[in-house]
Amino acid sequence: MADPADRRRYSCLVTVLEVIRRSTDYLAQKGVDSPRLQIELLLAHVLKLPRLQLYLNFERTLGESDLATVRALVRRRGNREPLQHLTGLVSFCGFELAVGPDVLIPRPETEVLAERAWTLLETLPVAAPAVLDFGTGSGCLAIALARHCPAAHITALDISEPALVRARANAERQGVADRIEWARGDGLAAVRPGLHFDVIVANPPYIPSVEIERLAPEVRDHDPRPALDGGPDGLDVIRQLAAGAAARLNRSGHLLVEFGDGQATAVSDLFVRHGWIVEAVEADLSGRERILIARPARR
Ligand SMILES: C[S@@+](CC[C@H](N)C(=O)[O-])C[C@H]1O[C@@H](n2cnc3c(N)ncnc32)[C@H](O)[C@@H]1O
Structure with a gap:
């Protein structure tokens, strides 16, 4: 797959399940707790889906832009940035709060x-x-x-x-x-x-x-x-x-x-x-x- 256009096309065909599997392994190697849950939450955030909906979309392929976004977030999570800083949100007592390093x-x-x-x-x-x-x-x-x-x-x-x-x-x-x-x-x-x-x-x-x-x-x-x-x-x-x-x-x-x-x-x-x-x-x-x-x- 020497041709960059081919590589780009290939990356467009990565499915939700493949992203979950590969990222789970990567995050586990980086020492992240509950790696599978973490990638599911990141993926759900990027795809704007409730997490459990991912299970009905395992064969869905990710578009190039979503894939690039997920990759960047997984890398940051692997560098041990908290999930909540990547999504920018946390749920507390039934409502959502914006959070960050401050x-x-x-x-x-x-x-x-x-x-x-x-x-x-x-x-x-x-x-x-x-x-x-x-x-x-x-x-x-x-x-x-x-x-x-x-x-x-x-x-x-x-x-x-x-x-x-x-x-x-x-x-x-x-x-x-x-x-x-x-x-x-x-x-x-x-x-x-x-x-x-x-x-x-x-x-x-x-x-x-x-x-x-x-x-x-x-x-x-x-x-x-x-x-x-x-x-x-x-x-x-x-x-x-x-x-x-x-x-x-x-x-x-x-x-x-x-x-x-x-x-x-x-x-x-x-x-x-x-x-x-x-x-x-x-x-x-x-x-x-x-x-x-x-x-x-x-x-
Ligand atoms: C453990 S955090 C709690 C934040 C929030 N209440 C929560 O439960 O997630 C402690 C907070 O107290 C603030 N703080 C620390 N020392 C303080 C002080 N002497 N006077 C006022 N606020 C202080 C910190 O800036 C921080 O926002």
Whole structure:
């Protein structure tokens, strides 16, 4: 097949199934987890099909332009760019968010945090609760709570300006931007003075600095460092919340904070030492303790 025209014609005849098989092998060699699922999701994205429709289209041949797009994406995935950066989208609590290197890719355990927060909001004796999303990133928690609690007024805080730009765009796309107040800065001091909250939700950075180099390349090289790095023991920002969040809560206020696998005892002890009552420690979908729900002991 020396003739380039022949080669081009041949490449036009590659079927969906062949692309899946070849790319699965390639991604597996590159150390990518679940390589078959990854190529199916990329292919479905490029062909604009639900993934399961691929199974009805195994013999379909790819056009030259789709094939070139898939090849480029598979190469990038092989270089361990996260799938969500290649598709630009992630699903969270039933809606879609745009993501990129400027924000943490929302994780499934944070959907559990969102669900616990809106369940709590529904039980509070407050008609229009005030909520703070500490470290909003993509805006996933702020937007999920705005969608589920139409009466809530939400403040979304982040130290990163690009994250806030991204979060605001996501909120606009979901039609809730007008119910969210945006605050940029380092910690609770950056939130408008005088604002008090019924619920504070936080998914802060909690990975110990020395562990970051050992993370998968998708996380280590592509999630923003300020979204990951929690200082020497991972608890720098959680410590700030334990020390300062009670002063920003209303009488019936609660804090819900996500932490890392294995940190439950250290985080609970920290909050108790700072005068909080730990109401619950909740598990993620794989049964690991990941969320603390607490309220200040002295009202
Ligand atoms: C783990 S990410 C969580 C993002 C998003 N809430 C989520 O659950 O996907 C932590 C976020 O906190 C922000 N952040 C880190 N330190 C902060 C600080 N001291 N004050 C405010 N935001 C901070 C980071 O920029 C990042 O967006």
